[in-house]
Amino acid sequence: MTARFNFMHFMPYVHLPENHKDYKSLWVNFPNKYYDPHKAAALYDRYLDELVFADKVGFDAIVVNEHHNTSYSMMPAPSLIAANLIPRVQNARICVWGTPPNLEYPNRLAEEYAMLDVMSRGRLEVAFPLGTGMEYWANPVNPSTARERHKESIEIILKAWTEDGPTSHYGDFYTYRFLNSWVRPMQQPHPPCYIVGTGSPETIELAAQLGFGYSAVFVTKARAKELNDNLRERSAHYGHQIRPEQMPLGIMTYVAETQEKAEQEFTDHMRFFFEDALRTVPQFLAPPGYLSVEQLKARAAVGDKMHGSFDFKMVSDALFVAVGTADHVANLIGEWGEMMGTTHFNIQGALGDMPHWKVMKNMQLIAEEVMPRVRGTASSAGAMAAE
Amino acid sequence: MTEFKKETININGVDTAVYSAGEGEPLLFLHGAGTFHGFEFAKPWADKFRVIHPYHPGFGESADDPAMDTFHDYVMHYVELLDALGIDKVHLVGFSLGGYLAAQFASQQRERVKTLTLVAPAGMRSDEHPTIDVLATPGEELVGMLASDFSVLEPWLPKEPDPDFIGDRYRESTTVARLLWEKPWDPKFMRYLHRINTPTLIVWGQEDKIVPHQQAELWKQALPDAKVEIFPGAGHLVLDEKPEAASAVAAFAA
Numbered sequence: 001m002t003a004r005f006n007f008m009h010f011m012p013y014v015h016l017p018e019n020h021k022d023y024k025s026l027w028v029n030f031p032n033k034y035y036d037p038h039k040a041a042a043l044y045d046r047y048l049d050e051l052v053f054a055d056k057v058g059f060d061a062i063v064v065n066e067h068h069n070t071s072y073s074m075m076p077a078p079s080l081i082a083a084n085l086i087p088r089v090q091n092a093r094i095c096v097w098g099t100p101p102n103l104e105y106p107n108r109l110a111e112e113y114a115m116l117d118v119m120s121r122g123r124l125e126v127a128f129p130l131g132t133g134m135e136y137w138a139n140p141v142n143p144s145t146a147r148e149r150h151k152e153s154i155e156i157i158l159k160a161w162t163e164d165g166p167t168s169h170y171g172d173f174y175t176y177r178f179l180n181s182w183v184r185p186m187q188q189p190h191p192p193c194y195i196v197g198t199g200s201p202e203t204i205e206l207a208a209q210l211g212f213g214y215s216a217v218f219v220t221k222a223r224a225k226e227l228n229d230n231l232r233e234r235s236a237h238y239g240h241q242i243r244p245e246q247m248p249l250g251i252m253t254y255v256a257e258t259q260e261k262a263e264q265e266f267t268d269h270m271r272f273f274f275e276d277a278l279r280t281v282p283q284f285l286a287p288p289g290y291l292s293v294e295q296l297k298a299r300a301a302v303g304d305k306m307h308g309s310f311d312f313k314m315v316s317d318a319l320f321v322a323v324g325t326a327d328h329v330a331n332l333i334g335e336w337g338e339m340m341g342t343t344h345f346n347i348q349g350a351l352g353d354m355p356h357w358k359v360m361k362n363m364q365l366i367a368e369e370v371m372p373r374v375r376g377t378a379s380s381a382g383a384m385a386a387e
Numbered sequence: 388m389t390e391f392k393k394e395t396i397n398i399n400g401v402d403t404a405v406y407s408a409g410e411g412e413p414l415l416f417l418h419g420a421g422t423f424h425g426f427e428f429a430k431p432w433a434d435k436f437r438v439i440h441p442y443h444p445g446f447g448e449s450a451d452d453p454a455m456d457t458f459h460d461y462v463m464h465y466v467e468l469l470d471a472l473g474i475d476k477v478h479l480v481g482f483s484l485g486g487y488l489a490a491q492f493a494s495q496q497r498e499r500v501k502t503l504t505l506v507a508p509a510g511m512r513s514d515e516h517p518t519i520d521v522l523a524t525p526g527e528e529l530v531g532m533l534a535s536d537f538s539v540l541e542p543w544l545p546k547e548p549d550p551d552f553i554g555d556r557y558r559e560s561t562t563v564a565r566l567l568w569e570k571p572w573d574p575k576f577m578r579y580l581h582r583i584n585t586p587t588l589i590v591w592g593q594e595d596k597i598v599p600h601q602q603a604e605l606w607k608q609a610l611p612d613a614k615v616e617i618f619p620g621a622g623h624l625v626l627d628e629k630p631e632a633a634s635a636v637a638a639f640a641a
Contacts, residue, residue, distance in 0.1 A: 137523075142568040144453075144561050283525045288557065288564035297554035 003337065003374050004245055006095060006346045007054035007363065008063035011047045011081075012277050013071040014353040015039045024308075025280040027070040027134040040074060047074070048081070050350060050359050052088045057367035061093035061125065063346060065196075066100065068138035072277045079112050086120045093123045097196055097215075100131030101153035102146055103139045107179060109153075110160035113191065114183035122186040127194040127215070128154050130203060134280060136287045144289025147202055149173045154210065161190040194248065199227050200295065208234035213246030215346065218306050220318045221336075224249070228340050247342040251320040251333060253349045254358075255365040259324040265358060266323050267312050272352035274310035281307075326369030333374050345374075389433040391426070391440070393448075398467045401455075404448035405441040405468070409433030412501070413474050414640055415465070416440040417492075419483030419509075420521060420563045421556065422447040424533075424543045428626040428633040435641055436478065441468060443485075445562030456565040458573070462492050469499060478640035482506040482626060483598065484563065494582040502640050503587040506632075507598050507623050511606060512572040516599035520571055522564060526556055532596040535622035580609045587613040588639040590632055592621030 017034045020026065051062045064081045067073040075081055078096045085094060096116065101109055117124040130150050136143040152171045156179065159169060165180030185191055194213035197203040207214040208231060216227045228247050235242045252270065256262035282304065286296055305314070315321060322332040333345055349366060350359045372378035391406035406426070414436035416429055422442065432438045442449035444464060455461065465488075469477065479500045481489025486508025493500045509518055521529060534540050545552045587610050591600035603615045616635055621628040626636070 140569070142564060144564040144568060145456075281525065286557070288522060288560035288568070291557075293554045293558045293561070296557045297550045300548075300550040300553045 001334070001337065001374065001376065002343050003333075003371070004060045004344045005366075005371050005374075006061040006063045006248065006344075007051065007059040007092075007350075008065075008250070008346050008348050009047055009051055009350050010072065010273075010277070010348070011043070011064070011074040012273075012352065013040060013043065013074050014272075016071060016276060020276065023279075025284055026276060027067075027072065027280040028137045028284045030069070030071060032069075034071075043074060046356055047350075048084060048088075050356070050363070051085055053360060054363055054367075055089040055092040057364055058371065059092055059347070059363075059367060061095050062089065063095040063097055065097050065127075065129075066103075067132065068103075068135050070134065079116060082116050082124070083119070086116065086123075093125055094120055095125040095127070097125075097127035097194065098129060100129050100135055100150075101157060102131060102141050102149050103135060106153040106156035106174060107160055107176060107181060110157040111181050111183050113157075114161065114181060114185045117185040117187055117191050118183060122191075124185075124187070124191045125194070126191055127196045128157075128212075129196045130200075133285045133287050133290045136290060137284055142289070143287040145173075146290055151206060154206075158190065158210075161185055192246075194246070199223060200291075201230075202292075204231050205234060207231060208240065209238050211235065211238070211240035213242075213248065215248040215250060217250055218319070221320060221339075224320070225340060228342070232341070244341055244343040246344070247340065248344040248346045249320060249336060249340050249342050250346045250348055251322050251336070252351055253321075253329060253333075253347045253366060253370075254323045254351075254362055255326050255329050255370060256361075257325070259328060262324045263312070266351075266354075269352035269354040269358075270312065270315065270321075271310045274306065274315065275308060277352060278306060279308040326365060326373065329366070330370045330373035333370065337374070389430045391430075391433075391438075396468065396471050398464055398471060401444045401452045401464070402450040403441055403444065403464075403468060405439060405472075407437065407439050409436055409438050411436045412640075413437045413439055413472075413477045415469075415474075415477040415479050417465075417479070417481040417485030417489050418443065418446065419485050421533075421559055423552070423555070424540060424624060424627055428630070431630075431633060432637050435637055439472070439474075439477075441465075443488075443562070445565070446559050451558070451562070453565065458488060458491050458566060461488050461566075462495055465492055466496060466499075475499065476501045478502045478504070480504040480506065480636055480640070481508060483623065484509050486510070490580065490583065491576070493585060493587075494579045497582060497584055500583075500585050503583060503585050504590065504636050504639060505587065505606065506590045506626055506636070507592065507595055507600075508589075508602075508606065509598055510572060510576055511598075511602045512574075512576075513599070513602050513605060516601040518571070518598045518602070519596065521597065522560065522568060522571075526553075529597075533622060534624045534628055535592060535594040535620055536628055539624065539627050577609060581611060583610050584612065586639075588636070589613055589615045590625060590635060591615070591617050592623060592625035592628065592632075593617050593619045594621060595623045595625070597623040 064078040066078045160181040166178045169176040195207040199219045254266035322329040389408045391408045444452045486505040487510030493503045618629045625632045
């Protein structure tokens with residue numbers, strides 16, 4: 001099948017202090033005295049090299065995203081990462097998925113993304129997340145009006161990109177007397193846009209209205225299917241035909257020579273990702289007004305199994321986790337693509353505290369052994385060699 | 388014991404639950420940021436007054452109105468509520484967030500306030516004795532800070548984790564966030580406090596861990612005619628903890 005493969009990097013700060021388990025949350029209020037700029041510099045070099053390698057081995061796109069006040073991610077400003085990569089990445093598209101528009105002035109975000117699109121000769125793709133609850137504790141933005149502001153911000157960005165300026169905008173949150181971005185995107189009418197979320201119905205509705213793509217993160221397989229079906233239905237309702245490539249499917253992926261070896265090499269890093277990188281408290285996940293009361297109650301009733309605990313079987317049964325031989329992983333990806341009605345795979349292959357060599361090996365095996373199998377272009381000699 | 392009667396009054400589109408009991412001069416009680424601990428302390432007031440305790444929009448049994456995002460909206464809500472009830476003047480009693488609201492009501496609508504009682508009022512900025520940021524404090528910690536004697540709270544708390552209880556608190560925090568997320572205080576607040584020309588009683592628990600009782604002095608300095616009563620052995624919920632504090636409120640208004 002036609003399939004698109006992204007390589008997504010979380011860029012965690014992995015040098016946690018020995019006593020880090022004393023902290024219930026590694027987000028929002030985890031003391032920044034544990035951040036060592038020299039160690040961080042080495043990590044940036046390493047992570048950026050890994051993303052450049054993703055391009056070299058044939059991934060179609062590379063993906064970066066934004067988080068604040070946390071060791072989970074070293075990308076509070078993902079556009080800077082993208083700017084660094086543009087001259088080094090020859091072919092891959094560059095996905096900034098993305099800066100929550102609520103955390104920046106919308107005109108400035110429109111300009112910033114347009115700059116990246118121009119400098120990359122039209123290779124930019126963007127996502128407009130609402131932002132996790134944690135971002136609202138770290139930034140001076142009211143969570144109780146986050147959704148309304150989010151909607152208005154996107155409206156301003158699209159206006160800045162698609163309407164001839166100078167124009168103006170008089171809204172509930174922003175007044176622009178002269179909206180006139182003197183950077184216009186190279187892709188017309190604008191770079192491909194997505195919304196990334198955790199499945200709130202309000203967010204899906206917004207993506208459907210705007211004709212954007214949508215990708216759900218940290219939801220179960222069954223729920224993800226429901227969400228894609230719902231997105232297709234709601235988009236059609238607004239007159240938008242959702243294309244398969246507009247529904248990127250995030251898959252935690254690790255490939256090795258045998259199933260056992262893959263699990264053995266990967267499990268501890270996945271554990272780090274869930275127990276340590278994602279560890280936080282309910283208060284930070286849901287600042288006041290960020291969720292509807294109904295959503296909050298529903299989440300309180302089922303409890304939170306993602307942010308601070310880990311069970312390999314539970315996580316791999318519930319989420320899209322493809323770990324094993326190239327054949328196994330390719331089969332899973334093909335199967336899930338069919339189930340979800342998508343051809344766009346967002347491969348999360350640098351998870352937790354994986355060392356450099358594992359990331360590189362994983363990337364190469366995915367590119368050389370898995371991608372051709374899913375696309376049906378694997379030569380029989382190559383396939384046999386991998387048996 | 389006095390029982391309150393509930394009526395629901397639509398104020399400018401918001402269904403507002405209003406509890407009343409007793410006869411006499413009207414006494415309007417404005418509650419704080421959390422309503423789970425009830426209004427038992429207000430019952431004796433009904434021996435002398437027509438006690439009115441409404442739920443603010445976005446709290447307890449009243450409906451939500453996300454468009455109400457300033458204290459001015461709440462002042463106007465109570466202007467309209469008093470109009471709807473045909474009440475000209477009230478003894479106004481406000482606790483915590485409701486104290487902050489009561490002070491604003493009294494400075495803007497002083498002709499409608501006969502006496503003013505502020506119980507551990509929020510809203511005063513003090514670098515020396517700052518108010519706890521209730522929005523930044525986890526609920527499970529906050530509940531332990533409310534009273535000097537935790538046993539006064541126990542009957543009101545669920546025995547097991549209860550999604551409905553959590554949802555109710557989340558809803559009330561959301562309403563508070565609409566008002567206070569950007570700034571826990573209003574830099575303009577002090578500017579108009581001097582307009583409060585009604586006699587004012589300031590009541591505080593000496594062990595208040597939410598709004599320190601030392602702020603009482605700042606209120607006393609800002610208000611033309613105020614006296615202060617501090618109750619030892621009581622925390623933020625001084626009315627729930629000390630019947631004599633509730634009696635002092637009634638005695639002052641009488």
